[in-house]
Amino acid sequence: MLKAMVPSADILGAVSVASFPRNTYANYARLIDTADIVLSHTIHDQYPVEWLRTSNLKVLCGDRLHLIPNLYFLGYTPDMVYLHADGSRHVVQGPMTDYHLASVIYAYQQGRSPDRAAALFSDDAFFQQNYAGAAEQSLIELTRREAHLDIRMVDYVAEHYKHRRLFHTLNHPTAHLLSVLADRILTHLGIAHYDMREVIQEDPLSDIVKAPHPAVHRMLGLTFDNPPVDRSYSLKSNLTPDLHSLRYYTSVELVEAYYAVYQRHREVIMAYQTQISA
Structure with a gap:
């Protein structure tokens, strides 16, 4: 949908919280590190994949991270x-x-x-x-x-x-x-x-x-x-x-x-x- 609304945008991919334990940082480092904008739901500190927790994403992504409902x-x-x-x-x-x-x-x-x-x-x-x-x-x-x-x-x-x-x-x-x-x-x-x-x-x-x-x-x-x-x-x-x-x-x-x-x-x-x- 975002691509249809902004045809010039390059949507790099998505990381699913439901795909635990495959959603390791090693599998998605290139995706996260090269993105200009990172959108994420709020992910609590008890979620088993530590790098996806919102508190850690804020450190990893800085002002590239935008939390959505x-x-x-x-x-x-x-x-x-x-x-x-x-x-x-x-x-x-x-x-x-x-x-x-x-x-x-x-x-x-x-x-x-x-x-x-x-x-x-x-x-x-x-x-x-x-x-x-x-x-x-x-x-x-x-x-x-x-x-x-x-x-x-x-x-x-x-x-x-x-x-x-x-x-x-x-x-x-x-x-x-x-x-x-x-x-x-x-x-x-x-x-x-x-x-x-x-x-x-x-x-x-x-x-x-x-x-x-x-x-x-x-x-x-x-x-x-x-x-x-x-x-x-x-x-x-x-x-x-x-x-x-x-x-x-x-x-x-x-x-x-x-x-x-x-x-x-x-x-x-x-x-x-x-x-x-x-």
């Missing part, structure tokens, strides 16, 4: 969670890979049928009781995360989230929101660029698209259209996600897929604390 919003999907078990969030992967829905886990633990579990998605009282403050708390958390940054996005999210879909999952922004972020980055850097904010473009983080539940749509007063299906991965015969096969799920089909996975990991699922009060 790590976009996050729970408002649309307040029941979306990671399962952290045995020290890993990858221990149970369902149709949405690491993403799970606490409402579905709760229904499974209660022995509800897939139909009754899916009915929770439209239960206004259930979501009001358990998630009424999720959107506001997300904005407070994003404000906290951005407090030390020169480039901020919480104002845009707060102003527009009710009227335009800005996230596919809790931390996968839409192409539009990414283009707004890119515009703000380039403006901060003083680099002339094309305005791509309203241009239809490839959506790089849209493999998994979780629509707001009907109850959430009503609770937040969202005005954009809410699709009746979600998009994610098919399950292979061994009930793991097929990362090469996307499909659409109705609410009941999505619950059925999760239930099939949870039957194979029943001990982990039954021990999970959903923090839901019925």
Whole structure:
């Protein structure tokens, strides 16, 4: 996206925090040392690859380093969670890979049928009781995360989230929101660029698209259209996600897929604390 906005720019590459332990400095020294501008999310001092920690990048890169927001919003999907078990969030992967829905886990633990579990998605009282403050708390958390940054996005999210879909999952922004972020980055850097904010473009983080539940749509007063299906991965015969096969799920089909996975990991699922009060 940055390349499209500044065609003359030479984008040298990226270092993924998810590629630990391969993301050593030895593997990326040329990339980092030759870059005129280095963009990074804030990376805490407990991250196992020391050179990627923000405190060390500041020393390594000096004023070439610019910290950008790590976009996050729970408002649309307040029941979306990671399962952290045995020290890993990858221990149970369902149709949405690491993403799970606490409402579905709760229904499974209660022995509800897939139909009754899916009915929770439209239960206004259930979501009001358990998630009424999720959107506001997300904005407070994003404000906290951005407090030390020169480039901020919480104002845009707060102003527009009710009227335009800005996230596919809790931390996968839409192409539009990414283009707004890119515009703000380039403006901060003083680099002339094309305005791509309203241009239809490839959506790089849209493999998994979780629509707001009907109850959430009503609770937040969202005005954009809410699709009746979600998009994610098919399950292979061994009930793991097929990362090469996307499909659409109705609410009941999505619950059925999760239930099939949870039957194979029943001990982990039954021990999970959903923090839901019925």
